[in-house]
Amino acid sequence: MSLFSNPFDSNVRLRCSCGQHASDAEHRLGVKHDNLDSAQARQSRVVEQALMRAVFPQDAMRRKFLQAVGAPTALAALSALFPLAAAKEAFAQASGKIEKPNLKVGFIPITCATPIIMADPMGFYKKQGLDVEVVKTAGWAVIRDKTLNKEYDAAHMLSPMPIAISMGIGAAATPFAVPAIENINGQAITLAMKHKDKRNPKDWKGFKFAVPFDYSMHNYLLRYYLAEAGLDPDRDVQIRVVPPPEMVANLRADNIDGFLAPDPVNQRAVFDGVGFIHLLSKELWEGHPCCAFAASQAFISSNPNTYGALLRAIVEATAYAQKPENRKEIAGVIASPNYLNQPVTVVEQVLTGTFADGLGGVKKVPDRIGFDPFPWDSFAVWILTQMQRWGQVKGDVDYQQIANKVFLATDARRLMTEAGLVAPAAKSKSFTVMGKSFDPSKPKEYLAGFAIKRD
Amino acid sequence: MRLHDRWRAGVLSVVILIVFLGLWQIATLPKTTAQVVDDEYAKLVGAAAATGQKSTFPTPLDVGHKLVLAISDPFYDKGANDKGIGIQMAWSMGRVCLGFGLAALVAIPLGFLIGMSRLVFNALDPFIQVLKPISPLAWMPLALFTLKDSSVSAIFVIFICSIWPMLINTAFGVASVRKEWIDVARTLEVSPWRKAIFVVLPAAAPTIMTGMRISIGIAWLVIVAAEMLVGGTGIGYFVWNEWNNLSIANILVAVFLIGLVGMVLDLIFARLQKAVTFRD
Numbered sequence: 001m002s003l004f005s006n007p008f009d010s011n012v013r014l015r016c017s018c019g020q021h022a023s024d025a026e027h028r029l030g031v032k033h034d035n036l037d038s039a040q041a042r043q044s045r046v047v048e049q050a051l052m053r054a055v056f057p058q059d060a061m062r063r064k065f066l067q068a069v070g071a072p073t074a075l076a077a078l079s080a081l082f083p084l085a086a087a088k089e090a091f092a093q094a095s096g097k098i099e100k101p102n103l104k105v106g107f108i109p110i111t112c113a114t115p116i117i118m119a120d121p122m123g124f125y126k127k128q129g130l131d132v133e134v135v136k137t138a139g140w141a142v143i144r145d146k147t148l149n150k151e152y153d154a155a156h157m158l159s160p161m162p163i164a165i166s167m168g169i170g171a172a173a174t175p176f177a178v179p180a181i182e183n184i185n186g187q188a189i190t191l192a193m194k195h196k197d198k199r200n201p202k203d204w205k206g207f208k209f210a211v212p213f214d215y216s217m218h219n220y221l222l223r224y225y226l227a228e229a230g231l232d233p234d235r236d237v238q239i240r241v242v243p244p245p246e247m248v249a250n251l252r253a254d255n256i257d258g259f260l261a262p263d264p265v266n267q268r269a270v271f272d273g274v275g276f277i278h279l280l281s282k283e284l285w286e287g288h289p290c291c292a293f294a295a296s297q298a299f300i301s302s303n304p305n306t307y308g309a310l311l312r313a314i315v316e317a318t319a320y321a322q323k324p325e326n327r328k329e330i331a332g333v334i335a336s337p338n339y340l341n342q343p344v345t346v347v348e349q350v351l352t353g354t355f356a357d358g359l360g361g362v363k364k365v366p367d368r369i370g371f372d373p374f375p376w377d378s379f380a381v382w383i384l385t386q387m388q389r390w391g392q393v394k395g396d397v398d399y400q401q402i403a404n405k406v407f408l409a410t411d412a413r414r415l416m417t418e419a420g421l422v423a424p425a426a427k428s429k430s431f432t433v434m435g436k437s438f439d440p441s442k443p444k445e446y447l448a449g450f451a452i453k454r455d
Numbered sequence: 456m457r458l459h460d461r462w463r464a465g466v467l468s469v470v471i472l473i474v475f476l477g478l479w480q481i482a483t484l485p486k487t488t489a490q491v492v493d494d495e496y497a498k499l500v501g502a503a504a505a506t507g508q509k510s511t512f513p514t515p516l517d518v519g520h521k522l523v524l525a526i527s528d529p530f531y532d533k534g535a536n537d538k539g540i541g542i543q544m545a546w547s548m549g550r551v552c553l554g555f556g557l558a559a560l561v562a563i564p565l566g567f568l569i570g571m572s573r574l575v576f577n578a579l580d581p582f583i584q585v586l587k588p589i590s591p592l593a594w595m596p597l598a599l600f601t602l603k604d605s606s607v608s609a610i611f612v613i614f615i616c617s618i619w620p621m622l623i624n625t626a627f628g629v630a631s632v633r634k635e636w637i638d639v640a641r642t643l644e645v646s647p648w649r650k651a652i653f654v655v656l657p658a659a660a661p662t663i664m665t666g667m668r669i670s671i672g673i674a675w676l677v678i679v680a681a682e683m684l685v686g687g688t689g690i691g692y693f694v695w696n697e698w699n700n701l702s703i704a705n706i707l708v709a710v711f712l713i714g715l716v717g718m719v720l721d722l723i724f725a726r727l728q729k730a731v732t733f734r735d
Contacts, residue, residue, distance in 0.1 A: 109699055136536040138686040138695055142599070149603040193509075245699035252509060272701060273504030338537035341700040349499055356499035360492045 096305040098129055103310065106137045106146055106155040109340045110244055110262040111350045112183045112291035113156040115317040115371060117339045118330050124317040128309035136339070139243040140213040147296065148174055153303075154295040154310060156182065160215040160383045162294040166406050169392060170215065175297035178375050179311050179408045180318065182291040186350070186369030187218060187281035188266040189225070191258035192251055196276055196359060201229035210242035210250060210259035217281075217290050220386040222260040225284055227452040228434050233390075234454070251275050262290065263350040263369065264342050269358070271346050276358025280368055285433040287370070289379045311411065314373065315419050321371040327351040373416060375407040378428040378440035385447045391454035399443045476515045483514045513704040521704040522711065540693060540709070544716065547678045547689040550606075554613025555674045559667065562618045566625025566666075567651070570659070576626055587619040591677040595684050605685040609678070616677045617670040624666025628659030660731040668724035675717045 066074055103125075107113040117134055119125050125132040137143045140158060147155040148171065162176035191198070198204065204226070211218040223233040233239055242250055244265045250256045252274045259265070260281070269275035281288060293314050300307045320326055331348040334340050340347060349355035353368035380403035387393040409427040416423035428440045438446055447453070490497055490505050497505040504510065513521075529541025569576050591612045598608035632655050640650045682691025690709060697705035 133535050136686060136696070138684055138692075141596075142605075142685060145596075145599045146605060149599070149605070151605060245695070248701060249698070268701065271499075271501045271504060272510040273501065273507070274509050336533075336537070337696070337700075338534035341537075341696055343501075345499060354499075356496050356504075358504075360496060362496050362499065 098306050099303040100306045103132045103153040106135050106143045106152040112262050114321050116156050117334045119313050119317040121333050124313040128313045157294040158216040159289045159292040163406050164215040177408050178292040178294050179411050180293040180314050180373040181289045181375050184287050184370040184372050185282035189260045189278040190266045190269045190275040191278045192275050205236050207257040208238045210247050210256045212244050218260045232452050264346045267346045267349050270356050311415050315415050318371045318373045319421050377403040380407045381440045381443050385443050389453045479515050483512045517704045518707045522708045525708050543690045543693045551674045551678050554610045555617050558614045558618040562621035563625050566622045570626035570629025591616050591680050609681045612681045613674045613677050617674040620669040621666040625663045628662025632658040664728040671720050
């Protein structure tokens with residue numbers, strides 16, 4: 001059964017294998033229980049359950065007791081013995097005193113940052129007692145430096161960045177952590193209009209591409225895609241780092257032939273008639289991570305309650321953003337000049353997945369972008385293999401140790417559960433990238449399997 | 456006769472402006488071609504893309520419209536990342552004043568010392584010549600890394616870029632004070648302090664002012680680049696933010712206003728320069 005099931009219901013078992021289902025049968029079928037609406041109600045449930053578990057260590061006994069006296073009587077009796085209301089209240093504030101209520105969080109104006117951005121105008125930060133100023137930042141290097149300088153308490157980063165920073169690649173080594181992923185999918189390869197007949201990557205020799213940063217999923221995915229087509233991304237094409245806002249301008253000026261970029265850049269290129277969407281990144285790797293919510297270990301350990309509240313706000317915003325019915329509303333809010341500064345229709349097309357492809361067709365891909373906060377360890381391991389593959393990291397790498405330290409799956413699971421989300425029980429999972437499956441326990445073998453790589 | 460000439464120059468300026476705007480308007484007139492895609496698709500893309508073209512450069516009328524919008528409400532504040540152009544200008548101006556002021560505080564006394572001694576001047580000259588041409592964009596990462604504060608970094612970059620013309624000009628002005636005047640001061644047994652303030656300073660003032668005039672121009676150039684890089688506030692951030700939105704019209708508005716402010720700054724220093732210049 002779910003953590004939020006009513007413990008005063010005799011038909012409910014307070015035991016299950018993964019914590020989400022009433023029975024193993026249900027667990028196997030993958031039934032999702034509709035959880036309680038408000039966070040407050042969910043928290044009340046957690047308290048009630050804890051009490052019932054304490055009073056009735058054996059679940060069978062609790063059920064017999066409830067059948068005998070009825071739920072209202074049981075509730076009244078227990079309330080008399082135990083200050084249930086007070087406990088619920090205490091639990092609601094259990095996060096403790098917030099050490100630093102005024103925070104600055106940096107973001108890059110792209111749709112990957114949706115949860116971080118919308119949490120401000122839609123009140124997710126306020127609900128946690130935080131006064132967060134979300135600050136638009138010019139580029140990834142600046143956001144890294146401002147976060148390292150402690151000007152920002154936390155920031156929107158590309159998911160490989162905290163790994164690189166923690167390892168001291170391209171920055172002074174500072175322990176960083178990813179307590180939550182922002183989005184999955186949501187990127188695309190866009191090509192200039194003049195290449196609309198060159199849809200086969202094998203014909204792309206000599207092309208100039210742009211990616212937002214060296215340590216980005218965009219860079220790794222583009223390289224992966226090109227290498228699968230037999231092109232060496234370092235020798236047969238040119239890949240440059242261009243900040244997202246400058247990509248469309250460069251494509252327009254014929255400085256580049258295409259890019260693998262975050263949205264709304266791809267959709268904006270279509271909107272301005274400059275390029276077309278060749279493919280969505282989900283076609284390369286369904287469910288790949290992209291951007292992350294990152295903070296330094298120092299911030300996390302010196303402000304544990306603030307960190308908890310901030311993460312809760314992000315996780316709840318992420319859950320809200322994941323629901324298709326909320327996407328239009330969110331697009332309207334974040335497209336404003338204060339945040340993304342884009343035409344509303346561009347952001348709406350990205351979030352709703354009903355979009356113009358640049359070639360005259362309207363596509364409907366509702367899961368073009370997804371929001372899922374869970375920082376799978378295996379994501380970090382995959383990123384590390386690609387860092388090695390392209391020579392960003394030399395020598396042996398302790399994959400699991402770095403993944404464990406940087407991607408805080410345990411924290412995310414706890415907070416996701418508290419927020420009433422279904423958090424996975426495992427920390428690691430295998431997945432498929434362009435038809436090739438990745439086993440996180442065998443990164444070395446995976447790396448050895450690539451024909452095109454740097455030594 | 457002179458007034459007449461001025462009149463003619465003014466008329467010519469206006470004619471040039473009108474011709475320029477006219478050509479601009481003609482060159483950017485939206486081409487009226489038929490829509491090449493279906494209506495559902497057209498709704499999702501810009502007007503130019505719907506006719507199978509790239510979005511075009513704005514017409515002067517578009518820019519004028521944006522200019523009126525920007526100027527009619529220059530001080531709005533709709534959150535941390537969306538403020539009126541007046542507020543942005545004020546931020547930039549504040550940074551320029553601070554950076555430039557600090558540079559002047561350092562450059563003028565230092566230039567004085569350097570100018571007094573030919574040996575020191577010659578010894579320091581290679582360093583100054585190497586540091587002078589470094590772009591603000593090259594200083595910025597260094598500043599961010601060492602100073603660990605973006606607003607301090609922006610001010611530092613203005614400081615470091617605007618210090619050199621003032622330093623060189625002050626040193627040069629001081630070094631080239633007429634020998635006769637120094638000799639006269641010496642014969643009259645004037646104290647070194649009095650000599651510096653009443654003989655050397657007035658004599659070098661026009662050159663120093665020229666240096667300051669060049670420096671303020673550089674400071675105003677630098678601020679836009681620095682703010683585009685660190686973001687947050689200022690006119691440079693405004694330009695970057697509109698670039699992000701590919702709003703060329705708004706960028707042109709900012710470009711126009713940046714030019715206007717730069718001109719006003721230059722005029723102020725031109726006046727100051729005139730005020731300290733004397734005739735032999």
